[in-house]
Amino acid sequence: MDVSLIAVLLVLGAIVGFAAGLLGIGGGMLLVPFMTMVLTARQFPQEHIVHMAIATSLATIMFTSISSVRAHHKRGAVLWKVVGLLAPGILVGSWVGPWIGAHMDSSTLALSFAVFVAFSATQMLIDKKPAASRELPGAPGMFGAGGVIGVLSGLVGAGGGFVSVPFMTWCNVRIHNAVATSAALGFPIALAGTLSNIWFGMKEAGLPEGSLGFIYLPALFVIAIASVTTAPLGARTAHSLPVKSLKRVFAILLYSLAGYMLYKGLR
Template identity: 40%
Template sequence: MTIELIAQLLMLGCIVGVLAGLLGIGGGLIVVPALLYLLPQVGIDPVDAMQFALGTSLATIILTSGSSALHHLKFGNVEIFAVKFLLPGIVIGGFCGATVAELIPGQYLPRIFGVIVFLLALQMYRSIKIVNQYPMPNAMFTTLSGVIIGTIASLAGIGGGALTVPFLNRYGVEMKKAVGSSSVCGCIIAISGMIGFIWHGAHIDVLPEYSLGYIYLPALLFVSCTSMLTTRIGVRLATKLPTTMLKKVFAVFLMLVSINMLFH
């Protein structure tokens, strides 16, 4: 673990924290490809690097989204009714996503991640233009939606904000509360998914030093310590700035990330 690598992880955390507070995402869409590039530099086998990137990303999201959620709760930006019915499905989906990731050969995971990110980018761009709003669905539909969101999010090592925010917007939740609610959901997805990656990673023959299952602890430490500090900046920006243009720019960025991962 060199000084240069530590600096890169700290900078990564700064960027992730701002985006978490601003857009309601956990930051995994940035953390996963960054760790996939950085982790082999500390001796992690490239064959296992994607699982470690996914698991470590989810672990960072617990702290990042948790910090963001606390700030949003402080500002009253959480839709309690929606979160209450999404959470059971999200818990189930989070563990399911980790299990699916374990069953897929490591060389295919970056491409699957690329496809998911590309579809999320299209969804994020499309959600900007959606003007029709519908009444909040019943508890069963909301819970099943949570299962789908949690599974996809955990499989991609993300907090699911790119799915949760458009879902809540579609059913009449204003943007500020959709972002805040997404932070709460993202934290729960990350906890469930992380447990799955720890469980499955504990069964491999030789774990790298300083790892817990598929969680690489030094990367978790350095990314999280700065991301938790910068989430409040994103939350303040979310209460002041229109996010439409930012979502457009971020959607384009995600498309570029997905293309890079597809050809990884």
């Protein structure tokens, strides 16, 4: 990689890490559109660009989630019981998601990303108050919810926060706890999804040099170094913001990224 590309990826990684800590989204919702731009500019094979952007994004979440969750855990914000109930379904779903994605063309994958993100942003922006009696479901329901979160996360290359944060707040989990718990869920999502993207990507022909399956390793390493540094800062900032402001930031960010991926899918 040339120096200019390294500089771009370092800046991108720093922003993604901060967002991961701030919003509990693993950074993937930011990273996929920008990685799509970077890989397009580098003239990677068109049929692989979105797949590689998603896979590389998912792999970086293994690093950002660890850094982010440590900061949230120090504040006692992570609901580890919830993590334990959701994680088994997430592991299954995160393996299946990339398998589904491998059978979709880049345009369809980009459109799917846009739809999922826009829906999540709308749910967060509406900020409809949940029924006071609503609680998180029991173990079978949590396994099912984890499976859905894992499939969607593995499919679009995100840490799951775009689904898990609205789901938890809908069940009367406080937004700060939902963000912190979502950050902890990012690691099992990323681990299973990364292994799946390597496995299914190894069967693809024409991937560029430096790829491991669908993952572009040079970008992964540079982004991971920067994002791990800034994720704790984002986590600290999250605990100083009021609930409504945090939800509004989350929604506006997601709408912006959905718009770009919609444009990419319709081209």
